[in-house]
Amino acid sequence: MADLVIRGGTIFDGTGGEPFVADIAITGGRIVTVGTVSGTGREEIDATGKMVTPGFIDVHTHYDGQLIWASHMSPSSAHGVTTVVTGNCGVGFAPCRPEDHTRLIKLLEGVEDMPEIVLADGLTWDWETFPEFIQALKRRKHDIDFAVQLPHAALRMYVMGERAVDMEVATDEDMAQMRAIAKEAIQAGAIGLGTSRNIFHTTLDGVVIPTAHTPEPELRAIAEGMAEGGGGVIQAILNIEHPKPDLEMFHNVATHTGSPLSFSLLQTSFDKNNWKEILETVRVANDGNGPRVTAQVFARPVGVLLGLDASYNPFSAHPAYCAIADLPLAERVAEMRKPEVRAAIIADTAEPRGMFVYAIARRFETIYALGATPNYEPDPANSVAALAAARGVSPDEVVYDMLLEQDGHALLLQTAANFEENNLDAVHGMLTHPHSVPALGDGGAHYGMICDSTYTTFMLTYWGRDRQAARIALPEIIGKMTAKPAAMLGFTDRGRIAEGLKADLNVIDFDKLTLHVPRMVRDLPSNGRRLTQDADGYVATIVSGEVIMRNGQPTGALPGRMVERPSRGARALAAE
Numbered sequence: 001m002a003d004l005v006i007r008g009g010t011i012f013d014g015t016g017g018e019p020f021v022a023d024i025a026i027t028g029g030r031i032v033t034v035g036t037v038s039g040t041g042r043e044e045i046d047a048t049g050k051m052v053t054p055g056f057i058d059v060h061t062h063y064d065g066q067l068i069w070a071s072h073m074s075p076s077s078a079h080g081v082t083t084v085v086t087g088n089c090g091v092g093f094a095p096c097r098p099e100d101h102t103r104l105i106k107l108l109e110g111v112e113d114m115p116e117i118v119l120a121d122g123l124t125w126d127w128e129t130f131p132e133f134i135q136a137l138k139r140r141k142h143d144i145d146f147a148v149q150l151p152h153a154a155l156r157m158y159v160m161g162e163r164a165v166d167m168e169v170a171t172d173e174d175m176a177q178m179r180a181i182a183k184e185a186i187q188a189g190a191i192g193l194g195t196s197r198n199i200f201h202t203t204l205d206g207v208v209i210p211t212a213h214t215p216e217p218e219l220r221a222i223a224e225g226m227a228e229g230g231g232g233v234i235q236a237i238l239n240i241e242h243p244k245p246d247l248e249m250f251h252n253v254a255t256h257t258g259s260p261l262s263f264s265l266l267q268t269s270f271d272k273n274n275w276k277e278i279l280e281t282v283r284v285a286n287d288g289n290g291p292r293v294t295a296q297v298f299a300r301p302v303g304v305l306l307g308l309d310a311s312y313n314p315f316s317a318h319p320a321y322c323a324i325a326d327l328p329l330a331e332r333v334a335e336m337r338k339p340e341v342r343a344a345i346i347a348d349t350a351e352p353r354g355m356f357v358y359a360i361a362r363r364f365e366t367i368y369a370l371g372a373t374p375n376y377e378p379d380p381a382n383s384v385a386a387l388a389a390a391r392g393v394s395p396d397e398v399v400y401d402m403l404l405e406q407d408g409h410a411l412l413l414q415t416a417a418n419f420e421e422n423n424l425d426a427v428h429g430m431l432t433h434p435h436s437v438p439a440l441g442d443g444g445a446h447y448g449m450i451c452d453s454t455y456t457t458f459m460l461t462y463w464g465r466d467r468q469a470a471r472i473a474l475p476e477i478i479g480k481m482t483a484k485p486a487a488m489l490g491f492t493d494r495g496r497i498a499e500g501l502k503a504d505l506n507v508i509d510f511d512k513l514t515l516h517v518p519r520m521v522r523d524l525p526s527n528g529r530r531l532t533q534d535a536d537g538y539v540a541t542i543v544s545g546e547v548i549m550r551n552g553q554p555t556g557a558l559p560g561r562m563v564e565r566p567s568r569g570a571r572a573l574a575a576e
Helices: 098-112 116-122 130-138 152-158 171-190 216-228 243-257 274-285 328-334 339-347 382-390 397-406 427-430 455-466 473-480 483-489 568-575
Strands: 004-009 018-026 029-034 041-046 051-054 056-058 081-088 144-149 192-196 233-237 261-265 295-296 300-305 367-369 413-415 437-438 506-507 519-524 528-533 538-543 546-550
Touching: 004 029, 004 233, 004 506, 018 367, 041 274, 051 473, 056 483, 081 538, 098 152, 130 144, 144 152, 144 171, 152 171, 152 192, 152 216, 171 216, 192 216, 216 243, 233 243, 243 261, 243 274, 243 519, 261 274, 261 473, 274 295, 274 427, 295 427, 328 339, 328 397, 339 397, 382 397, 427 437, 437 455, 437 483, 455 473, 473 483, 538 568
Parallel strands: 004 041, 004 051, 056 081, 081 144, 144 192, 192 233, 233 261, 261 295, 295 437
Antiparallel strands: 004 018, 018 029, 051 506, 300 413, 367 413, 506 538, 519 528, 538 546
16 A cells, blocks of 8 residues: 555656656655555545646755744745755855854845844854764754755855955965865765855945856865765856856866856846857756756846835935834824825935945836735836826826835736847747746745745746736646756656655645745744745655645645755766
8 A cells, every 4th residue: 555646647757758657656755656556555635637747846045944943834834835945145154153143144144135133033053064064964854855955155154254254365274264265065965165256245234245256266175075074056146247257267177177067147237148158068068078057047137126014125225214214004004194194205315325225226117016816027118117107196196106006915027037129028938948947936035025935836837827928838838847857956766757766745636736925924934024926836846755835835844854965876876
């Protein structure tokens, strides 16, 4: 008798092939049969008319902190994700000396919008070294699997202290120590290195992330340490304005050490067609015999959500608004509805004081009402600037009224990237490229600014069903969220539905699959707030053969474990 049988589902096996109807039997956390199951299971799920997919793999999250203080990786696990990767963008919490706790927290507060009070209360700090951090992660049970990368900024600060923040070049002794720590991290279970060269990754005081200008020898030393420890991947955020030189440098490092490389790819205002050249560079690199290079692409506009209950809104730097900003939302809305308060806030002169988001929060030509049914590909005629021009009023007046809708709970979508031509056609081109995977959801970060880790559901509903313009075939979508990221990371036990593989699965009612508007909840340490986003249509999500979510609700099962890359020999055998 199997532990679990899923009957009669339409199987999308992750390979990109056409779906087929079959039963799946699971025993001991593994798939034992794909076909016709004659016997009964201890538990059965009727999947007739439903999609059955491998569990989704999110390669770009920031659950480093949430894994310490929580068992549920919400919202990811409510959107079909069964494996997440942390330590991206070079930020994380280990290694870290006790005297650097505050410094590292402030970096995360700025770069990833993780409030200082949340981190100070939620992090147990029962570690200093990276292996000790991994042991701390393992002490708590979790709903889904997780893999951990060594964060470059934390590593650099641990070795160099203040010199790292001051952007000093690492000495030979520094690089030797980084190399040794990288080797130790891989041996302890890390799957690779996360780093960033994005100069917009700063603290709230404007201090740029310590890795932004790291020269190639330092990166090479760290990668050599990973290779000595057994090998690992490299994840990089490139310079936003001039990405190609960084990509070439990272490719050199990756080739030298045999490290698979992935990087964030965006369509930006600096050069709206540069993504095509970058992807051609990737194609040429992958035509050779070196390690694979993969572009991580976000499935919709990259930007922020603005609102009265979010981290920022277009008036966040106006002293007249700041005077009431700490009032409870209902009281603040009541104040803002007073004509004299409205006039004062709109007429006020901004004092940004380091609010790096404030500049884009005032780009009214890129700000839209998200709506009760979230619209991530809005008509440019509905931007705040366009509406103001049509009505003959100022954009401030229009956006002020928008913020007060839904009793102050309304959210506005600001499109900072991936929307330079007022549509998602470029995103379609990036997503469908053979050397890309959907990613950049940043689950576990940007608590009051975005809720992008729900992109898995968006991929299925919008790109696979609802978009009026060019869509993407469902088998391709599912393969790009399962088998392709598994191969990119070197995970050989998941990402496909096949006998012998790990039983990480989703049962989905595709006709009912719906992504709702984000909402604010307060479930972080110190009653901290975060945006979450619900979905209908997930019948069951299964990790290692155990149902962790049923009809959108946690079951209480916590089978999640840390994932390590298999040995080089095992990866080569799986590839064959």
